[in-house]
Amino acid sequence: MTTPPRIAVVAHRKKSLGGGLDELRRLIIDEGVDDLLWYEVPKSKKARKKARKAVREGADLVFVWGGDGMVQRCMDALAGSDAVVAIIPAGTANLLASNLGIPRDLPEAVRIAFHGARRRLDLGRLNGEHFAVMAGAGFDAEMIGEADRDLKDRVGRLAYVWTGLRHIKDGSVRTTIHVDGQKWFDGDASCVLLGNVSTITGGIRAFDDARPDDGWLQVGVTTADGALQWARTLGRMITSRSERSPFVRITRAKKIKVRLDASVPYELDGGDREPTRRLKARVVPDAITVCVPVSD
Structure with a gap:
């Protein structure tokens, strides 16, 4: 029997999309997830530590809720790992999401996370x-x-x-x-x-x-x-x-x-x-x- 992936959410609690974080939790649970790791941060600078903790706790799929700043901090932490990133574009600037075709539509973004394709991307590394x-x-x-x-x-x-x-x-x-x-x-x-x-x-x-x-x-x-x-x-x-x-x-x-x-x-x-x-x-x-x- 295939072990289901472990899901984590790293969310900027001050960012909003659709019905907010309550709707995000419901949509994830509706996919049959009953062991959800959940981390909220007040600013993107604190996201890197939470993303690393999610991987240590065994997360295979990490939802990142916020804008490009949140995504950058989380990808900096997750680069080189086996974790898959699901972007939920809840920020003011969502340039990576728009370049990848991920819409500012919460149900659709979650659907892509569970049922979409997986794409391996390059990253840049600047001054560490x-x-x-x-x-x-x-x-x-x-x-x-x-x-x-x-x-x-x-x-x-x-x-x-x-x-x-x-x-x-x-x-x-x-x-x-x-x-x-x-x-x-x-x-x-x-x-x-x-x-x-x-x-x-x-x-x-x-x-x-x-x-x-x-x-x-x-x-x-x-x-x-x-x-x-x-x-x-x-x-x-x-x-x-x-x-x-x-x-x-x-x-x-x-x-x-x-x-x-x-x-x-x-x-x-x-x-x-x-x-x-x-x-x-x-x-x-x-x-x-x-x-x-x-x-x-």
């Missing part, structure tokens, strides 16, 4: 932490780091646009980027972005050729400076391929090193980190298994 969607330094991180949390709850992605407008005039930083051991960029840059998927903050398709299971990270650098150049750059991202902008360069790599002449903040999957002058990143192939919709 895994990320699933993107990592960035400069304009991108400033925009995310200062987006007021209450404003994000009220207006969602528009919060990033609002704060981004305040940072357009912050200027560029001398930047050197090595990809797979070779110098690729040396000059002034306003944003450095690493992508594991195509669509990033604000729903912008920054990396047209990105796939989260191809063994590569996309690397982008933007030299746009000032409102006019940034408007042209974002417009090209929205209407065409990003690399067609004269202010954007894109390549792909397995290992990336970035040196900055000044300390700037950086971000991982929408979560801001302390300023740094060095970024060291690499792709981690086949790092995590995620529940996804069945392909047609």
Whole structure:
């Protein structure tokens, strides 16, 4: 007789979707689960410890309730393990879920977890932490780091646009980027972005050729400076391929090193980190298994 998988839930209790955590519990129990591990956290920073505890307790399938910040913390903890991740997109930003086709529909997201496909994904690893969607330094991180949390709850992605407008005039930083051991960029840059998927903050398709299971990270650098150049750059991202902008360069790599002449903040999957002058990143192939919709 096949042993049923052990189920765990790691939930950001301040995030909401559908009928909330009570409905999530009911939907899981309705699938015949009678031995449910349940962990709630008040902030995503505490999720990593709970995800590791779930694996120690024997969890085979871990539901992650929240946004990209929650998912990033849990995937950082679960990378390399045999646990399968079921994403329940209850956050303000759910970029990984949308890139994978997981809807903001609680019953459907749970159905995918139990009856959908399993997809092995790459992760990026930057300065010691895994990320699933993107990592960035400069304009991108400033925009995310200062987006007021209450404003994000009220207006969602528009919060990033609002704060981004305040940072357009912050200027560029001398930047050197090595990809797979070779110098690729040396000059002034306003944003450095690493992508594991195509669509990033604000729903912008920054990396047209990105796939989260191809063994590569996309690397982008933007030299746009000032409102006019940034408007042209974002417009090209929205209407065409990003690399067609004269202010954007894109390549792909397995290992990336970035040196900055000044300390700037950086971000991982929408979560801001302390300023740094060095970024060291690499792709981690086949790092995590995620529940996804069945392909047609």
